[in-house]
Amino acid sequence: MTRVCIFVAAFLSGAAVMSLEMAAFRLVQPEFGSDIIVWGSLISVFLGGLALGAWAGGWLADRRPALWKLGAVVAVAGIVSLGVPLYSGAVLDWTFPVGEPAPAEWGAGSVYVPPDMRWPTLAAGTLLFLVPAFLLGTITPYAVRLFVREMPHLGADVGKVSAVSTFGAIVGTLGTAFYLIAWMGTRRLFILNGTILLALGLALVIADRFLSVPRRGDGAAEEP
Numbered sequence: 001m002t003r004v005c006i007f008v009a010a011f012l013s014g015a016a017v018m019s020l021e022m023a024a025f026r027l028v029q030p031e032f033g034s035d036i037i038v039w040g041s042l043i044s045v046f047l048g049g050l051a052l053g054a055w056a057g058g059w060l061a062d063r064r065p066a067l068w069k070l071g072a073v074v075a076v077a078g079i080v081s082l083g084v085p086l087y088s089g090a091v092l093d094w095t096f097p098v099g100e101p102a103p104a105e106w107g108a109g110s111v112y113v114p115p116d117m118r119w120p121t122l123a124a125g126t127l128l129f130l131v132p133a134f135l136l137g138t139i140t141p142y143a144v145r146l147f148v149r150e151m152p153h154l155g156a157d158v159g160k161v162s163a164v165s166t167f168g169a170i171v172g173t174l175g176t177a178f179y180l181i182a183w184m185g186t187r188r189l190f191i192l193n194g195t196i197l198l199a200l201g202l203a204l205v206i207a208d209r210f211l212s213v214p215r216r217g218d219g220a221a222e223e224p
Helices: 002-032 036-061 067-095 118-137 139-147 151-208
Strands: none
Touching: 002 036, 002 067, 002 118, 002 139, 002 151, 036 118, 036 139, 067 118, 067 139, 067 151, 118 139, 139 151
């Protein structure tokens, strides 16, 4: 049963990463547009957050790992995702660059110079999405640490968790692009992802009270 919980966590966290990333594009689009600069900036923020999260998750996983701790991280990721729509407007307004005068204010011989959107877009993406990406990035290495039972099967077990997480990312991408954005809009999509992650985190914390995860001498997790 412990392994089922870990699979569910890996699947839903993978789906949430891609769903939040696609929602992020839609959230900043009215302010910053949909130029390749916007796409590149947000993708870089998510990749950076996932990379830092993977590093931190691996470090934490080697220090008395427990299912409830994984649930706590997932729950915090859900809370942060729920909060994004609350402060996104202020962040976007603050980071948007002040450009040249509008056409109605132009004088004779004026030449419009559009503002440089590279660093403002990167700053907005970092302030809004680096933390949730970081938290979600910690889940896979931590889940692997709990999932692996025997060192001879390390490669197979890592592959299983990674495959489940990637499959979740595919489902999150297609589900968001094909249905969820059209059905509920961007801000409600953040609320949906946050609610699912928060509920999943609380479920893992509760499950830990009923499922023990004994540790072998080599530190690998074993099913009760």
